[in-house]
Amino acid sequence: MFRVTPKPLKLKEAVAWVTDPEAGAIVTFVGTTRNHNEGRRVIALDYEAYDEMAEKELAWIGREAKERWKITRMAIIHRIGHVPITEPSVVIAVSAAHRQDAFEACRFAIEEIKKSVPIWKKEIFEGGEVWIGTQSGQPFQMDREVRRR
């Protein structure tokens, strides 16, 4: 299961999806929104995705993980829209016969999401907002005039 959704994420749903009689391990990752970033007091994150392509890229991550490790099933669900602090923005669940494959494939999935899946987050902090991620790894600062459009 590879999808983006505006609804709050349920880890249970991802775990249920990967549960399988062949599996002896299920590893999960939950990415949550934290209240601070680079010295800024963060209020919330707003996620936006190119939905169709994001789901296609997430499915690619699943196929690639299956080629690299002996995993049984994988689920990745990414939330879009406004995500309040402490809530999950992404959940990943991977099942495998043995734990090492599940751990490694789960790690691979979250790292790949951050590299290639067309999803963007805007950080809303005290005093402004920024779209995270530029070539230098620094947030691209929006000016107030543009933000109001």
Next chain:
Amino acid sequence: MRVKVKFFAILRERAGTAGAAKEIKEGSTVKELWESLQRDYPQLARVEARLLYAVNLNYVNAGYVLKEDDEVVFVPPVSGG
């Protein structure tokens, strides 16, 4: 010929629109389309982030030659997770 352009995230805010149909010359590349869009939407010229290019849901390089009805997306640095 005509292609469909979609804008996301910082590009959507800068362009002030989520997308546009764009008339281009036969044989135009993705890079030429981007340059033309920067003339249509001067605010896009101020986007300094490095962009990736996607056509019909696949990443392509800047020299990709567009075809009629292609869906083109300029992908600013991704930041999911």
